[in-house]
Amino acid sequence: MDTLTREQLLKDIRDALNHLEDPTYLRRSPLAVIFGVADRYDTPSALRKILTEAIERLEPSPKAPSDSRAWRIYESVYYRYVEAYDQEAVARQ
Structure with missing residues (x-):
């Protein structure tokens, strides 16, 4: 298994934030796997919620x-x- 570098994680976060309203992009985002929502039927909305709640915190x-x-x-x-x-x-x- 590949080790996720800090730089790659930051890139993945930045990319997901830049596509926060794009369900197709969010469904394929590596962050969906990292946050454990990749196998959900509502992957895009679940990932969007995780990211927006992180910002709100x-x-x-x-x-x-x-x-x-x-x-x-x-x-x-x-x-x-x-x-x-x-x-x-x-x-x-």
């Missing part, structure tokens, strides 16, 4: 300053992938 504490680095990172990732804003719209946020 990045949300900083409400006590964190709204202009903190943590909030900027979270909002960039959330709006880009969960809300599907294009990169220009995210940059304007």
Whole structure:
């Protein structure tokens, strides 16, 4: 069995996030196997849920300053992938 490198895992995550609304792509994503959802009838929605919940867990504490680095990172990732804003719209946020 091949060892998954950190670089490959990051690439797979980035690719899946960039295709979050593409069920055909998500069904074939290596992440489906890694997260144990490859054999499910709802593989795309299960993988989408795993990825979006992971992003939502990045949300900083409400006590964190709204202009903190943590909030900027979270909002960039959330709006880009969960809300599907294009990169220009995210940059304007």
